[in-house]
Amino acid sequence: MRPFLAASAIFTRTIAAKAARPSRKSRGLAATLLRVLLVSLPPLAMAACTTAGPATQAKGEAVPAVSSDYASMYSAIDDRGTVIPALDVSKMNKRNLRQVVDYKTDQPVGTIVVDPHARFLYLVMEGGKAMRYGVGVxxxxxxxxxxxxxxxxxxxxxxxxxxxxIRRDPQRYQKWAGGMEGGIRNPLGARALYLYKNGQDTLYRIHGTNEPWSIGKSVSSGCIRLLNHDIIDLHRRVPKGSRVVVLDAAQSGKGEKI
Structure with missing residues (x-):
């Protein structure tokens, strides 16, 4: 702290000496000293001006620039009285945001292809394209x-x-054994698509999430989760009866060059 105190003292004396006879030169000198003082402040002195807390970006991990179109796409939504907050897309990895990509597949248009190993969900479109969504699995x-x-x-x-x-984590899940009503705090988020096979419920869902940080990661308990903004978009695009294919490790990444 000594360099900081010394610099502060010099700055104070200079301003006091010049205060009685202010001039353009003295004002310029004061501004220069102020800039030097602020740049040279030690971290401890600056800490009082900052908000304490963990960093939102991993050390050494650059966040790709995101266009203003994404800011509009992920702005706040008033969904029939329930407000979905806007997402700060500047702090998100662009690969996890909704986008049209080139996608090679034998699956017909309208099929949902989930690649859990790449952390993507694709909605097959015409012309060798697909709408791609980042997912948590x-x-x-x-x-x-x-x-x-x-x-x-x-x-x-x-x-x-x-x-x-409930058996795996009774402390966390037992209290919800009777169910939780839909809402912004509900783990299924804004929408859910229920997956059945041969007429039987698989107990797996494609759904939203109240944990946007989990997209692109392997954290969900048995389901395929999307950002709330994205599950609303997907929910609008696919009718009941749509086919869903979840790829295994050997099939992963073959439809798109990333």
């Missing part, structure tokens, strides 16, 4: 693989943890 050993159909769609769905989830 199940922890290792819990991933769903294979095909299914969307048998049900819901807005602001209720959520009930599965018996396996």
């Amino acid at each position: 199940a922890k290792a050993g819990l991933e769903y693989q294979g095909d299914a159909d969307i048998a049900r769609k819901a807005s602001w769905p209720n959520w009930t943890p599965t018996p396996n989830m």
Whole structure:
């Protein structure tokens, strides 16, 4: 702190000496000393002017520039009285944001292809294109693989943890054994697509999330989660009966060059 105190003392004496006879030169000198003082302040002195807390960006990890179009795409939404907050896309990895990409697949238009290993969901479009969404997926050993159909769609769905989830973590899930009403704090988020196979509920869902930081990671308990803005978009695009294909590790990454 001594360099800081010495610089402060010099700055104070200079301003006091010049105060009685202010001139253009003295004002310029004062401004120069102020700039030097601020630049040379030690971290401890500057700490009082900053908000304490963990950094939102990993050390050494650059955040790609994001266009203003994304800021509009992920602005706040008033969804029938429930407000979905805007996302600060400047702090998000662009790869996890919704975008049209070149995609090679044998699946017909309208098929949802989930690549849990690449952390992407693709909605197959015409002309070798797909709408790509960043997703969060199940922890290792819990991933769903294979095909299914969307048998049900819901807005602001209720959520009930599965018996396996309650057994794995009763402290966290037991209190919701009777279900949680839909809302901004609900783990299923703004929309849910319910996956069935051969008429049977697989207990897997494509849904929103109240944890946007989880997109692009392997954290979800058995489901495929999207940003709330993105699940609303996907929910609008796909009808009931749409086919869903979840790729395995051997199939991962073959449709798109990243």
